[in-house]
Amino acid sequence: MERRAYDCAEGCPVESTLQFVSGKWKSVILYRLFQEQVGRYSDFERWLPTISARMLARQLRELVADGLLEKKIYAQVPPKTEYRLTPFGQSLWPVISAMEQWGRGYNLAHAKATSADVPAK
Template sequence: MKYCADSCQVEDTLQFVAGKWKSVILYRLFQEQVGRFSDFKRWLPRILTRVLERQLNELVADGLLEKRVYVAVQPQTEYRLTVLGQSLWPVISAMEKWGQYYHQQRAAVTSADASIK
């Protein structure tokens, strides 16, 4: 078994998607293609504004999102996946599939427990 040093690929991947919201933000952009700050607040109503700002800024700094600011009477900012961000689809998709599996298993256990009682 190989020792996982500082350059461990799993750790490298986790630095981009770890945390409560980053993978969810990426997942929403895979669905919607473009997101404004107000969209994320609507899609993720439990996220604190400052946390959303920080997560978006980190994803931009990591090169996963592109931030476009449109100057208008009311400036608008849009976020899109970069090519690097799009390359995370297999990771995010696997997380989605595992989440579906988990919920199915939990439902089966709950159903079995209810039938025993």
């Protein structure tokens, strides 16, 4: 692991990344789009059942504003929108992937004693 001099005060690379990815939902939304390529508003509601409509709309709006997602609106009724990753958004794959990997390992190691995986004594 190499060592260099960084100044987290200004231009800290980790902070730059966090600027786009921080917030509970954003990385999960991105993660889902890496899997599915495309998602409609209602898809996200299904994929993230605990997010509220308000939050979902807001996070999507911010991701679009940040240039990570693009939104395609079909002029039809009932309305239809599609979200997908821009190339810029796709460039975050290493970050999201690292999170996924680590989380996978963590989940295995800390597999919770749920009704499913604990044999009834």
